[in-house]
Amino acid sequence: MALQETDKLLCRRAVKEWYPWYVVQELEEQGGCSYTLLVSLSDNRSTTSTEYRRLIVQIRPAQYALDLSIAQTATATYVSLAPSIRALDLKLPQHLYAYEMERMPGTPLSRLLPRTSALGRDMENKQERLIKSFATFIAQGWDSTSKPGPTERKRRADSPMEDTSSMLLQCTGKVGSSLLHRLEKLSEQLPDARLRQRANTTLKRVKALHEYPIVLNHGDLIPSNILIDEETWNIIGIVDWAEAEYLPFGTCLYGLELLLGYPTSISLSSSHSKHNTSHTSRAQMFTYFDNAPHLREVFWKYLFEMAPEIEARQEHVQIMRDVGVLLWYGYAWDDGAIDRVVNDADDGVEVGCLRAFLNAA
Numbered sequence: 001m002a003l004q005e006t007d008k009l010l011c012r013r014a015v016k017e018w019y020p021w022y023v024v025q026e027l028e029e030q031g032g033c034s035y036t037l038l039v040s041l042s043d044n045r046s047t048t049s050t051e052y053r054r055l056i057v058q059i060r061p062a063q064y065a066l067d068l069s070i071a072q073t074a075t076a077t078y079v080s081l082a083p084s085i086r087a088l089d090l091k092l093p094q095h096l097y098a099y100e101m102e103r104m105p106g107t108p109l110s111r112l113l114p115r116t117s118a119l120g121r122d123m124e125n126k127q128e129r130l131i132k133s134f135a136t137f138i139a140q141g142w143d144s145t146s147k148p149g150p151t152e153r154k155r156r157a158d159s160p161m162e163d164t165s166s167m168l169l170q171c172t173g174k175v176g177s178s179l180l181h182r183l184e185k186l187s188e189q190l191p192d193a194r195l196r197q198r199a200n201t202t203l204k205r206v207k208a209l210h211e212y213p214i215v216l217n218h219g220d221l222i223p224s225n226i227l228i229d230e231e232t233w234n235i236i237g238i239v240d241w242a243e244a245e246y247l248p249f250g251t252c253l254y255g256l257e258l259l260l261g262y263p264t265s266i267s268l269s270s271s272h273s274k275h276n277t278s279h280t281s282r283a284q285m286f287t288y289f290d291n292a293p294h295l296r297e298v299f300w301k302y303l304f305e306m307a308p309e310i311e312a313r314q315e316h317v318q319i320m321r322d323v324g325v326l327l328w329y330g331y332a333w334d335d336g337a338i339d340r341v342v343n344d345a346d347d348g349v350e351v352g353c354l355r356a357f358l359n360a361a
Contacts, residue, residue, distance in 0.1 A: 001035055001061060007093045011035060014090045015057050015098070027056060029108070029224070033242065033336065035059040038103070054103035057088065063336065065097050066242055073216050074241045077144040081137060081238045104237030106227030113223055115262050117290050124291055126233040127259075131295050132302045133228075133235040134259060139306035142249055145213035168206075170214040173245030175327060175338070180207070183323070186330045189341040191351060198358050199330070202322045212248050212316060217324075219243025221255030250320035254328050257357045260295055261288035263349055284348035286356035296360075322358065329354045 003011075008026075016024045019039050027036040039055040060066065066085065074082035083102040090098040109130075114123060171177060180203065187200035218225075220243050227237035264287045289295070304311040329350045332340045342350045 001033065001059075003035055003059075003094075007096075008035065010093050011059050011096065011098075012037060014092055015039065018057075018088060018090060019055075024057075031240065033060065033064040054105070056101050056103045058099045058101060059092065060097050060099065060242075062095055062097065064242060066099055070216065070244050071241055074218075074244055077216055078137065078140050078238060081140075081235065082241060083237070083239060085241075104227050104239055105229075106236040107230050108224045109226040109228050109235075109259075110223035112228065112230065112233075113259075113262060114289070117261075117287055119289060119291065127289070127291070127295055128298055130228065130233045130235070130259060131256075131299045133233070134226075134256065135299050135302040136306055137235055137238065138250075138253070139303055139310075141215040141217070141252075142213065142307045142310055144215055145249065167210055167212045167214060167248065171246055171248070173247070175219075176245050176247050179247075179323070179327070182327060182331070186326055186341060190330060190354075191342070191344050195330075195354060195358070198322070199326055202319065202326060205319045206248075206323060209316060209319065212313075212320075214246050215249045216244055217247040217249075217252040218255070219245060219252075221252045221258075223258055226255075248320040248323065250317040251324040251327070253317070253321035254324040254357060256296070256299060256321075257286075257325070257353070257360065260292040260360075261286055261356075263287075263352065265348075284352035286353050288356070288360070292360075325354065325357045329357070 012024055012026075015037055016022075022039045022041060025038050025040075027038045030036055035058070037057045037059070039057055066087075068085065068087060071082075071085040075084050083104050085099050085101050088098040088100050092098060119127070168176070168179060171179060175182070183199055183203040183206065187196050187203055190196045190199055218238060218241060220240055221238075225238060225240045226235055227239065228234060229236050263284065265284050300314070310317060330342055331338045332342050332347050332350065334340055342354070344351055
């Protein structure tokens with residue numbers, strides 16, 4: 001957030017006044033859109049109260065303010081995995097907002113995922129448990145489809161109403177309300193012909209699909225937002241629901257790919273005979289674990305066991321999986337703007353993930 005130290009001090013002081021009997025300190029891992037504080041009991045004080053048992057306070061600027069109705073839906077839909085959140089009426093500088101959140105247990109998966117493709121049997125067993133746990137999380141979203149979703153559509157200049165199915169009329173968020181426009185832009189501007197063709201094919205398939213479940217999808221399902229039990233490798237928490245939206249079921253399945261491998265880079269050397277010079281550059285790519293095909297089979301098998309109705313619609317779920325891959329890796333973040341299509345020169349990691357994830361489908 002680029003907060004000045006004086007503003008950070010004022011934020012910590014305001015939080016400390018709100019929780020006078022607790023120690024307030026910066027959380028070790030900070031996000032780019034918030035300033036997060038840990039609120040914990042001091043060593044010399046104990047309590048039986050459950051009100052403040054495990055808390056963090058997150059400070060956010062207005063452009064990254066949380067939608068509390070989305071947070072409440074996340075808690076109701078993904079029971080025990082999404083943290084409860086409430087707004088705090090603190091006097092903060094720079095028109096900042098404060099939110100109290102349940103501090104979820106577990107370790108960020110990003111700290112534990114291996115960085116080698118060949119794995120031992122113990123790690124493979126842990127990965128299978130992780131994948132089954134992820135399938136359970138996805139199935140909870142499917143189970144929520146019987147509940148009424150949003151019906152009001154917000155008109156946007158970049159999201160024309162014509163040629164829009166009743167399904168997409170329910171997608172009113174920043175990404176969902178412009179989903180077709182975004183896919184069209186990707187089909188025209190992605191950095192190579194094969195990616196542009198894939199975006200165009202996906203766009204046509206989405207337009208042809210009129211009845212399909214809309215659910216709350218996590219907006220940044222990356223390993224650092226997935227908390228697991230270090231012993232079992234079961235998922236016990238999903239954090240950072242700030243970018244969550246109502247989108248077609250399966251849009252967040254790009255998150256599965258991130259459990260099956262890791263980003264890498266390789267050196268590329270080129271020579272120029274005219275000047276007798278050579279140049280070395282780095283190419284970004286995504287490397288899958290050797291057992292990734294097996295883990296993918298485990299995911300789908302277990303998902304069908306958890307929610308048998310999905311099996312008959314697997315083809316449609318795969319389409320929405322591609323939509324998620326294209327939207328989350330086809331657009332650069334750019335401080336939250338998410339309106340610039342990625343390119344090889346500036347967004348090597350994203351383009352590398354696009355090529356790997358779409359090839360894997």
